Amino acid sequence: MSADIAKMKQRLALMLVVSAVVFVAAGAGFYLYFGQGQSWGRWVAVVALAIGFAGQIGLVLSLRRDSKGA
Incomplete structure (x- = not known):
């Protein structure tokens, strides 16, 4: 893990x-x-969920990237 807790x-x-x-x-x-x-509402939900999953993956990868340097 990274030493930079902040x-x-x-x-x-x-x-x-x-x-x-x-x-x-x-x-x-x-x-x-x-x-x-509204048929377009489903695409709003799908895009929002995709952005949420991408953000979660980005967080995990950034923490993993920082831990390799430690």
């Missing part, structure tokens, strides 16, 4: 914010698709 906490906080935003966006997309019958 940097790790900052990345985790950023990931939590990104996850919260994409969770709300995906929920809104599902509501639009299933509740309001």
Whole structure:
């Protein structure tokens, strides 16, 4: 693990914010698709979920990259 705990906490906080935003966006997309019958709502949800997964993978890879240098 990286010795820079402050940097790790900052990345985790950023990931939590990104996850919260994409969770709300995906929920809104599902509501639009299933509740309001808007066909484009499903794509909002899919894109939001893809961004969320990409952010999670980016966090893990950045922590892994930093641990190799330690």
